[in-house]
Amino acid sequence: MTLLVGLGNPTLRYAHTRHNAGFDILDSLVSELDLSFAFSPKHNAYLCVYKDFILLKPQTYMNLSGESVLSAKNFYKTKELLIVHDDLDLPLGVVRFKNGGGNGGHNGLKSIDLLCSNSYYRLRVGISKGIGVIEHVLSKFHKNEEPLKNAAFEHAKNALKFFIESHDFNAMQNRFTLKKPLKIEN
Incomplete structure (x- = not known):
């Protein structure tokens, strides 16, 4: 089994903020597959089982995401872990993949690294930098950013659908990496 985790913060206060990119992408995927969380x-998370994947949205708040991830990982004895998360070091509209490595200062990843290890797949969705990191990641996207955000989230969702069917991280990485933001037609 594979554990596929979307990172975010619970409650309506944080809904659709930049930091909740992982939640939003998983919600879109689950909706398109006509499933529900x-x-x-037990895991303090919203959970959905599909094929041999466990889709998880921790409800611990970002900084404690590792608690839910570790609980589900141990309970389901998953072999692979893929984390979907926002990345302020990437421009809005960029989607990249990574296998292992550092957490880039992302507190959700720090929590997972501490409790699980840093040997897992990542789907990184660019949210761009802003003035004041905390305020920026907890803010909603501006109206003029919505088309690019929506296109990037759709692209990330399609990458996850591909991964669910192929079980091939490298093929997903090769096919879906966006080094530059998508071009949006007006």
Whole structure:
């Protein structure tokens, strides 16, 4: 089994903020597959099982995401872990993939690294830098950013669909990496 985790913060206060990119992308994927999440008190997360994938949205708040991830990882004895998360070091519209490595200062990844290890796949979605990191990641996208954000999230969702069918991270990485932001037609 593979654990596919979208990172974000719970509650309506943080809904659709930059830091909730992982939640939004997983929500879109689950909706398109005509599935739904159910809350799991055991893992303090919303969970959806599809084929041999466990889709997880931790409800611990970002800085403690590792607690839910570790709980589900151990319970389901998953062999692979893929984390979908925002990355402020990437421009908006860029989608990249990584296998292992540092956390880039991302507190959700720090928590996972501390409790699980840093040997996992990542799908990184650019949210661009802003003035004041905390304020920026917890802010919603500006209206003029929405088309590019929507296109990038759709691209990331399609990458996940490909991964679910192929189980091939390298093929997903080769096919779906966007080194430059998508071109949006007005």
